[in-house]
Amino acid sequence: MENRNTAPVGVFDSGVGGLTVVREIARQLPDENIIYFGDTARVPYGSKSQNTIIRFSEQIIRFLKTKQVKAIVIACNTASALALDAVRDEFDIPVMGVVIPGARAAVEATRNRKIGVVGTDATVQSGMYTKVIHEMAPDVTVIEKACPLFVPLVEEGFKEHVVTREVIKYYLESMRDTDIDAMILGCTHYPLLRSKIRDYLGEKIQIVNPAYETAMDLKELLREQNMENGGATLEHSRYAFYVSDAAEKFRMFANTVMPFDVPTTNVVNIEEY
Amino acid sequence: MENRNTAPVGVFDSGVGGLTVVREIARQLPDENIIYFGDTARVPYGSKSQNTIIRFSEQIIRFLKTKQVKAIVIACNTASALALDAVRDEFDIPVMGVVIPGARAAVEATRNRKIGVVGTDATVQSGMYTKVIHEMAPDVTVIEKACPLFVPLVEEGFKEHVVTREVIKYYLESMRDTDIDAMILGCTHYPLLRSKIRDYLGEKIQIVNPAYETAMDLKELLREQNMENGGATLEHSRYAFYVSDAAEKFRMFANTVMPFDVPTTNVVNIEEY
DSSP, rough: HHHHHOOOOOEEEETTTTHHHHHHHHHHHHHHHHHHHOOTTHHHHSOOOOOHHHHHHHHHHHHHHTTOOOOEOOOOOOHHHHHHHHHHHHHHHEEOSSSHHHHHHHHHHHHSSSSEEEHHHHHHHHHHHHHHHHHHHHTTTTEEEEEETHHHHHHHTTTSSSSHHHHHHHHHHHHTTTTTTTEEEEEEEEGGHHHHHEEEEEESSSEEEEHHHHHHHHHHHHHHTTTTOSOOOOOOOEEEOOOOOOOOHHHHHHHHHHSSSOOEEEEOOOOOO | HHHHHHEEEEEEEESSSTTHHHHHHHHHTOOOOOOEEEEEEEEEOSSOOOHHHHHHHHHHHHHHHTTTEEHHHHHHHHHHHHHHHHHHHOOOSSSSSSHHHHHHHHHHHHHSSSSEEOOOHHHHHHHHHHHHHHHHHOOEEEEEEEETTTHHHHHTTTSSSSHHHHHHHHHHHHTSSSSSSSEEETTGGGGGGGHHHHHOTTTTTEOOOHHHHHHHHHHHHHHHOOOOOOOOTTTTEEEEEESSHHHHHHHHHHHHHHHSSSOOOOEEGGGOO
């Protein structure tokens, strides 16, 4: 089983957001090799239909399988909410998403049993967070709110701009006026706005980033299935990055997010998979 | 040549923006049938690379050709700026874009020979408007400015929101402080923000919407090539709408833009073309 253990973990997202999950996996599982795919040619996913999200996810998993990944993390809440069940049935390797880990973290964090969830239109319309939270804790009240401009703001590099503060206020004013005491960042792009969101919401609401629990769950999965890597690296680098478009823009962005230098990023014509 | 004359005109854009061009064609050429394609699965185009924009445009033109279109209007500034030359060489039917008509309208409008252009990142980085304007009028000063959040704002239905006013101010403050007297809306989504942009810029700057000149150029092209339609309609409706995703969302949006009722919208798997 040596090959299986040294094989990389595949991680994907619609764009740069999933890097917040890679960052956490790299921190908690420093011996694992990672192949990341960002679907920058078709970002954003949050405004698209379930059929399309499933088709895009299938193409990406087929691509990642050509890289002999041993497990896949869907580092995108929209694809986790809309495509996880479909692709789990279809592919013969373990696939996990970020919604279940995120929901569990929020249920553990709340004291007053009131949780807020922010995400894309598609994630919120799916009601998946509310469903998963209620399976874990039927007594919890869940308030969901779609923030469709957050992904474009992050993808366009606006996290420090005045406009971003205005957009955060616009979306989160109603959330701040509730008495929730925990709020899930239900989109992997949103942790990149975390400090601005915290500035606006204040200290009474604990902000939950599903990336941390996702990395923990991945660790558990690899241990259970005896697939942990002893430390052998992938070719010359532990991490490899692929995108469907605009590799240089992605690489520059990734270098602002990741705690290590992001090497070359390769472009894949994902529609061929 | 009867078949060729009654054949529809194909019009495409990355999403809903091209509807502003359809609206103008419908007004100026009421006898022409139109097949519209909006690439809603892959919107926005403005942050993508030239190779990707060319590949997407080729797929869409191949799809439109299956509908026996007699001519194609690229109702997207990004694709006009980055893909028009490539696809013109490749396909055997007339293809026109919106950049040349828009540039001509602005050159005619300016009195002080100073023109502003707003568009997507990709359009502005291409420098295509400056190049085309200088071919027509070398003495004109052109100031270009990318406004990457305008497309997400329009696609997400934010045109009436407070946030939009803030974003307009953020992008156009420097433009307002220049002494340009004409500004091209160099993205077909932007006319949907026109009244807000005008409110911000005031009356001294004439806002140029390339859609009007594009429809005039199309009329001229059809006349020259003896391809005008005498009035026979396309099946049961003069206009047919196709998208690559989220047909119902598109249809509802289209109904707010078009002066007539938009019938069913069909989803096409554009990656197969």
